[in-house]
Amino acid sequence: MSNSSEKFQLTRKGAAALAVGALALVGAAVGATVLVEHRLHGHGHGAGHDHGHDAHEHGEEGHEHGRHEGHGHGEDHGHDHGGPAGHPGGAHEDEHAGGKLRLSPAMIENAGIELLTAGPGKVAVTLRLPGEIALNAEGVAHVTPRVPGAAREVKKQLGDAVKKGDVLAVLDSRELAELQRELLAARERLTLAEASFARQEALWKEQISAEKEYLAARQAVAEARIEHRSAAQKLGAAAGAGGGKGGGYALIAPIDGTIIEKHIAVGEVLKEDTQVFVIADLSTVWVNVTVYAKDLRRVHVGQAAWVTAEGTPAPARGAVTYLGHVLDEGNRSASARVELREPDRAFRPGLFATVDVSVEEVDAPVVVSDEAIQRVDGKDVVFVQEGDAFEARPVKLGRRGAADPAGQGARVVEIAEGVTAGERYVGKNSFVLKAELGKPEAGHGHAH
Incomplete structure (x- = not known):
């Protein structure tokens, strides 16, 4: 229990x-x-x-x-x-709040920032077309010997600038020497014929000789003159202005320009069809432009155009001087020509080019410099001055073109929305503000 x-x-x-x-x-x-x-x-x-x-x-x-x-x-x-007081970058958030930036006057000056005033202006609307820079075909000269010969002396080299009448080279020619001999012989025969005619004329006037002899002497003088004139013309055609003595003659520059090709060396035997020198007048160049069928109605002779190419310092202004009437069967396009006068040496023949042809001129209520437009967060913006700060102001763009077709061709953009006339904005070097706005401390999404 x-x-x-x-x-x-x-x-x-x-x-x-x-x-x-x-x-x-x-x-x-x-x-x-x-x-x-x-x-x-x-x-x-x-x-x-x-x-x-x-x-x-x-x-x-x-x-x-x-x-x-x-x-x-x-x-x-x-x-x-989250609060500004506790955020170590609060000062930056104040400076960049709402896309605004504050830069000291020293920073503005050092960055080369240009402040401009938005306002009404003209916009020359342009059509962009592809092209290629070429020599002015009307300013090119090919220098060839008129008779075969051997190069005795070469006075000019590739790239030299020459003036019309300059001696390029001196040649020796047997053919030329023969023509010179014929001219001398014709001159001697003419001299003898003239002397004989003078004697027969005097005898005939004194009624010493018969009229038949006088007429024969006059006929002989006329023939001698024709022969002499023919020999001189042959020699002139062969040697031109560079004709000399002893079978030598000079190749002369026919135009002002620059030697762009040279095919001669001392002692070289040259035929009459040898292209010895090519001289080009580079004070004007042509830009051969391709105009597609859809754009033909907008392009006309006389329109202003701006040409840019790789390595060129700035757009060069020219004018449309030719528009073809027949389309290319391959790409259904017409050829046009823009002529540039006194272009920068960087506009070298052979370069591909971009040609902006002025096709319309409009009056816009607000225009800004093309350099002012920047792309931020997928939007077109203009940095507008507000007091001591700059605001990245989203804008709606209108037509693009040149400020004045008759002027220097500064590129401008019509502003449809976002900037009003009279507001100050950043033109040149506006990318500096874009870079400043894109720094990590400028945003609001950085790590706490």
Whole structure:
């Protein structure tokens, strides 16, 4: 019996212990639940604005606890990371707020930033076409020997600038020497014929000789003169202005220009069809332009045009001087020509070019320099001055072109929206402000 009592007592004690253990486990679970809920509402959503929805899922007590605890902690977190006072880059956010920049006068001067005033102006709307720079075919001269000969002396070299009449080279020619001999012989025969005619004329006047002899002498003089004139013309045609003595003659520059080809060396034997020198007048060049069928109605002779090519310092202004009437069968385009006068040496024949032809002139209420337009966050912007700051102002662009077809051709853009007449904006070197705006501290999304 006593053993049974002891077993019963032990069993009751074990049950009590088990119950206490179970209660402890339940308490721990509840405590953990509260702790997890607290962390979910207090730490999981630092801003403290999304905890209320989760609290309803855990009961009213959990909601109250999450609301008070999480909200208080969220305010501290937001203050440390979101507010200007707690942000270490707050000064930069003030300077770049709303896309605005503040630059010191020294920075503006050092960067070469140009301030202009927006206002009404003319826009010469342009049509962009492909082209190629070429020699002015009317200003090219090919120098060839008129008779075969051997080069005695070469006076000019490739790239030399020459004037009309300059001696380029001196040649020796047997053919020329023969023509010179014929001329001398014709001159001697003419001299003798003239002397004989003078004697016969005097005798005839004194009635010493017969009229027949006088007439024969006069006929001989006329023939000698014709022969002499023919020999002189042959020699002149062979040697030109460079004819000399002893079979030598000079190759003369027929125009002012630059030697762009040379095919002669001392001692070289040259035929009469050898192209010895090519001289080009580079004071004008042609730009051969391709005008597609869809654009033909917009292009006319006399229109102003601006030409750019790789390596050229600035657009060169010219005019359309020719427009073809027949289309190319391959690409259905017509050829046009733009002539450039006194172009920069960088406009070298053979370069591919871009040609902007002025096809329309309009009056726009607001225009800005083409250099002022920058691309920021996928939008066209103009940096407009507002007090001591510059605002990256989004704009809607209109027509593009030149400021004045009769002037220097500064590129301008019509502003349909975003900038009003009278506002000051950044023209030249506006990319400096774009770069400044794009620095990491200038944005609002950098790490806290």
